[in-house]
Amino acid sequence: MNGLKMIRFAILFILLIAVASFAEKSKMMSVQVKSSEVRGKPSFLAKIVARLSYGDRVEMLESRGAWIRVGLVTDDKEGWMHSAALTKKTIILRPGAEDVNFAASSDEIALAGKGFNKQVEGKFRARNPDIDFTWIDRMERVQVTHGQMQLFLEEGELFLQGGV
Amino acid sequence: MMASKKQRNRFPLIGIAAMLMVSWALSGCRSVEKISEVGAAVGVATGLLTGGQAESLRKSTVAVAKSFQDFTPEQEYYLGRSVGAMVLHQNNPYPEDALNRYINLIGQSLAMVSDLPETFGGYHFMVLDSEAINAFASPGGLIFVTKGLLRCTRNEDALAAVLAHEIGHVQTKHGLQTIKKSRITSALTTIGIEGAKSFGPADVALLAGTFGDSISDITKTLINSGYSREFEQQADSAAVKILERIGYDPNGLVEMLKEMEKRLKPGGLDFARTHPSPQSRIKDIEKITGPYRPVKRVVARQERFNRISESF
Numbered sequence: 001m002n003g004l005k006m007i008r009f010a011i012l013f014i015l016l017i018a019v020a021s022f023a024e025k026s027k028m029m030s031v032q033v034k035s036s037e038v039r040g041k042p043s044f045l046a047k048i049v050a051r052l053s054y055g056d057r058v059e060m061l062e063s064r065g066a067w068i069r070v071g072l073v074t075d076d077k078e079g080w081m082h083s084a085a086l087t088k089k090t091i092i093l094r095p096g097a098e099d100v101n102f103a104a105s106s107d108e109i110a111l112a113g114k115g116f117n118k119q120v121e122g123k124f125r126a127r128n129p130d131i132d133f134t135w136i137d138r139m140e141r142v143q144v145t146h147g148q149m150q151l152f153l154e155e156g157e158l159f160l161q162g163g164v
Numbered sequence: 165m166m167a168s169k170k171q172r173n174r175f176p177l178i179g180i181a182a183m184l185m186v187s188w189a190l191s192g193c194r195s196v197e198k199i200s201e202v203g204a205a206v207g208v209a210t211g212l213l214t215g216g217q218a219e220s221l222r223k224s225t226v227a228v229a230k231s232f233q234d235f236t237p238e239q240e241y242y243l244g245r246s247v248g249a250m251v252l253h254q255n256n257p258y259p260e261d262a263l264n265r266y267i268n269l270i271g272q273s274l275a276m277v278s279d280l281p282e283t284f285g286g287y288h289f290m291v292l293d294s295e296a297i298n299a300f301a302s303p304g305g306l307i308f309v310t311k312g313l314l315r316c317t318r319n320e321d322a323l324a325a326v327l328a329h330e331i332g333h334v335q336t337k338h339g340l341q342t343i344k345k346s347r348i349t350s351a352l353t354t355i356g357i358e359g360a361k362s363f364g365p366a367d368v369a370l371l372a373g374t375f376g377d378s379i380s381d382i383t384k385t386l387i388n389s390g391y392s393r394e395f396e397q398q399a400d401s402a403a404v405k406i407l408e409r410i411g412y413d414p415n416g417l418v419e420m421l422k423e424m425e426k427r428l429k430p431g432g433l434d435f436a437r438t439h440p441s442p443q444s445r446i447k448d449i450e451k452i453t454g455p456y457r458p459v460k461r462v463v464a465r466q467e468r469f470n471r472i473s474e475s476f
Contacts, residue, residue, distance in 0.1 A: 032236065033286075034284055044276045054238070084281050085282040112236075115235075115236070115351060116243055120371045120375050123368055123371075124372050127372065128376070132253070135252050135257045136252065139257075140285060144268050156320065156465040157411065157462050158273065159410065
């Protein structure tokens, strides 16, 4: 009796270890923002190594504070990204039925363009024609280049943590 | 008799385990969830879990996915755009290019040293053409400040403090937390409707309804009722950290609040209604920064502030 019970526990234990080690080995991450940069050093003002888009996958190599050293999938380049731009979930860019079912019960994947999206915003705008998005679009287009920011910081005797 | 029955059970169990091993090797991350499904089944088969326990195990995985934190940054972005549009429905933008560039330079620099430096669409700042003392932070990083609030600042450190406080609301996702739980459940359930091949018109209509309700939850809080005192304290303490990390003097926040106190009209429809009193905020801030000391002047910083402040 006790022996059998032990075997059962042992099997469940092995399962748990296997799941844990699987999670440990899975070091792929996805870009969860519209666009982001991979940088030569862990700083927002460091040289840009590559530009990535929503859903792009990277391999996590090392983490230092909030910064993660990543390897690109497309070539052998590597560099640093802030963890805010990344998720451990796999982002499915064009989800199908199976993905939708699966995502409903999983926190391992995220579906791009599902839920509150451009289509839903469109419907909201159609229902509220007096709400104007012109200035929101204009606001989003205002760009501050890193060169401008660097000058602004230096002139004002300000600094970014982690150095430039 | 008992023992022999269990002996027979042992082999299928080992078989299941072996199959699972193979499936891990063959598939990607997505197998983990399926494993927990099968794991629950195994638990039931071995008698370690009852059917009910296994079911609640499965359900809890689903329940985890139904909190405000489970909105993807992309969804947060779309919520924020509409909340921003609502703010601009009630307030006119102040299209002074140099001023808007200036607050974007300060704001985006501050955002970089915040705990959430990257959002789906990034941080963007705009001045509102309003005498009222007010500021609004939309989820995802669209931030609005009125001319009236800018007039409470006497230096760049104080202006930066205003923006840092709003960034604090964004990084702690205070806006999303004002959405009623039932809507979050409804939205995330619609997304996960069994067998949904792609969203049909009915799903989009349902989601758009939930979306509209969520926007109104957030804007009601931002414009009418204000956040809880606890959220305001969190935003102030986030602001202090952000300011210190980049080299602004957090006493700028206190100076801004002192000036605001002089200018707030009791019973006004602005900060007076939506925020704790400046005095109580100063008290809380001084607990972190120590007693107030005047902001140390940096010449170039003050000169550019003086130039730009002519436009508000």
